[in-house]
Amino acid sequence: MSIVFLIIIGAAAGFVATRLMRIDADIVTTVAIGIFGALIGGLVLRVLMALTGFAAGFVGAVLGAMLLIWLYQTFLRHR
Template identity: 75%
Template sequence: MGIVFLIIVGAGAGFIATRLMNVEADVLATVSIGVLGALIGGFVLRLLLALTGFAAGFVGAVLGAMVLIWLYQTYLQNR
């Protein structure tokens, strides 16, 4: 159930992350960024800080999505 929750939260997190970082992306890219960011950020944040619950998952999802956007812009977009 935890992964399904992160995927659902990831859709919202992707939207927030793309708006915070001023990235214009289509809906599929936004949701993909959010889901991947949620999975990465949610797991890392929960493991490192030993936090549980909705707040930790959502904060981790937004942070993970923002890191994923930064990595994409830094390393892949200019190729």
């Protein structure tokens, strides 16, 4: 999966992940969370994506964004 595709999917995944985790974030933060989450999820789920296609890529992007939100809330926000 190309980096450009992960960025596009990441923007949508960031929106979904922030809504699922009930995070009130601005647009730039939401897109950044989605992009970095998509990169994380895309790298972790590369084998799964090869087997099942686009749906696994989107699920991986959302899960990666949710992981990044959790890490942010746990380690960075409370400082």
